[in-house]
Amino acid sequence: MSALHTADIRQSPLGKALSMVPLRDTGDRWAGHWTSEDKDAPQTAPVVVSFRQTTQSPQVARAPLTMAKFNVHDVALPDIKLSPEREASLIAEVEAVVQNTLELRSAFAAGGRQLDTSAWKLVKTKDDVRAYRSRRALHGVDPTEGRTDSSDAHSSSSSSSSRSTMNKLTSIASSASSNDSDQFRAKKTARPPAVVLSGTVDGTAEDAVLGMLADSEQHCMMRQSYLGTELEDSRLLFVLARPTPENPFTFIGVKWGRQSYGRFSQARDFLFLEATGITKDARGEPVSYGLRQSTDLSDVLTLPRSHDVLRGHLSVVQTFANSGIPVAGTRHHSVEMFSRAFLQLDGDVPVNVAATAFADKIMALVGTMECATAYKLTWMMKQSARQARPGTSVHGSTSHCANCTRSLSRFSTLLLQRGGTCQICRRSFCGKCSVNKRISIGIGSEVMQKSMLFCLECLLEAKQVSAREVAVDQQKW
Known part of the structure; x- marks a missing residue:
């Protein structure tokens, strides 16, 4: 005893x-x-x-319970070699999950882009984007339901045909991927937290995928510095498809990561496929996507795990499609954002806590456009540096704002907010005609972030720069 x-x-x-x-x-x-x-x-x-x-x-104990640190980067792993058939099956799994999400997206649009509030709870809003958590995550669902969450398949549209469509898509999704592991299905409990996110954001589909693309360890750190969507500790194990000049947004890789969930809960690790790219929907319209999908490679790879870490499972797909509808208060392009997510943690993490935290993570993807803009500003700075004459520092007058011609004396600068020199055009601007942006810079294996000043003219020009051109050039960074 x-x-x-x-x-x-x-x-x-x-x-x-x-x-x-x-x-x-x-x-x-x-x-x-x-x-x-x-x-x-x-x-x-x-x-x-x-x-x-x-x-x-x-x-x-005099201190709270703490979990042992376990860094996936410190683990020595053998070279991972997959057969061509196995690689093809993983790529096919990505394509199947993306296709299923596009079908759910279409059904959601057919239902008026509304969710039944009796089945879904609004947990977070940001601008025109809303994140919902399935109430069924708390009350239980049929554990025999398929991999794509059935709660993703319940629209609140008054149209019964829309509900029927969503239900039909559930059954399609459950059998779509022939490569789903039996272990994953067996671990799915009767209360899987589901999250749906939808809304309109400023930008284009190509801007969105540029912001989501992370095809290397350094690009992962760059994305983390802007979005904060990475796991606490993650590692790129191998790449199945790399970006090319012809397809600069296409990436498929396998990653391993770890995430903690509070002092009194065990950490989770995840082995998952990550993919980005642009595809077309049923109408032939371009749709960009970002995907994270748990996978099973236990037959070819044994990952060590600390005694206090459990294996988690996730399935997350974000999609962005050009809507042609300007965002309120702007004249810029806009995209319809639709995301669906499933997270299975097992163990001692409350379902509602996990689902709400997951919704917060996905909501951070609203910042994808800001991330793309930062990449474009970085690209423009590089272009400006290539074209600059040796010894040239500032263009034009430094005593007056290049835009509004206000005096840039020390007293005026204090009254009109602090201005400075635009990092692209190298002209001087007052605080009202310029803006500071956080720009991440890769230095060796590290990434540092610095606040830099840009004039409004260069900022607007950056938003119009082709994301594809930046992505192609980014492969050389």
Whole structure:
């Protein structure tokens, strides 16, 4: 019998007789509260108690329970070689998942781009984009349902035919990928959290895929610096398809990553396919996509795992299609954004917590356009540097703003906000005619971010630069 009982009277660190009420058994530690036998006494903060299978008294840890650090980059792995047939099957899996998402996207549009509030809960909004969590994630679904979440397939449209279409797509999605592992299906519990995100953002489909593309470790760090969507610790294991001048947005790779979920929850690791590219929908319109899809390579690769890490499973697809409808208050192009996500963590992470946190991560993809703009500004700076004459620093007058001609004296600069020299055209501007943007710079294996000033004219020009041209040139960076 364990030395720790349900209500064990011990001496607390304060020297008073208190009762330990366990909250959860984590193996060799119990987390709980010391509570006084006096009902009017305040409850203390949570503590962690270690115990052994002896009659000794438990020892109260002075620090919260922490997880052992496990860095996937420190793990030595053998060279991974897949047969051509296996590589083709992984690529086919990506294509099938993307196609299923396009079908869900079409059904969602047919339903008026609305979700039934009795089945979906709004958890986050940003500008014109909304993220919803399936309420069925909390109340349970049929565990025999397929890989693409059935809760992705319930539109709130008053049209019964739309609901029928979404239900039909569920069955299509469940059998779409012949390469789904039996292990993955078996692990899917009766309460999978589902997230759907939709809305309109400023930009183009090519801008979106430029912002999502991360075909190398450094590009992953670049994307993380702008979007913050990476796992805490991730590693590119191998590449199945690289960007080319003809297809500069196409990338398929296999990545391994780790993510923690709080002090008292075990971390999860994920082995997944990541892909970006541009395809066409049923109407022949271009749609850009970004995908992360758990996969199983246990027959060719054994990944070590710390004792406190569980294997998680995810399936996330983001799509962006040109809408032709200007964003409110702008004259720029806009895209319709549609994302669907499934996350299976197992273990002790509450389903609603996991789903809501996942929605936050996906919502960060609204910043994809800003990421693309930053890449374009970087490209324009490189172009400007190539064309600059040796010894040339600033063009034009430095005493007046090149746009509004206001004086750039120290006193005027303080009144009109701080201005400076545009990093592209090298002209001087006041604070009202310029803007500061965070630009990430790769230095060796590291990425640093710096605030740089650009004039409004160059910023607008950057938004019009071809994302394809930047992506082609980016392969040389």
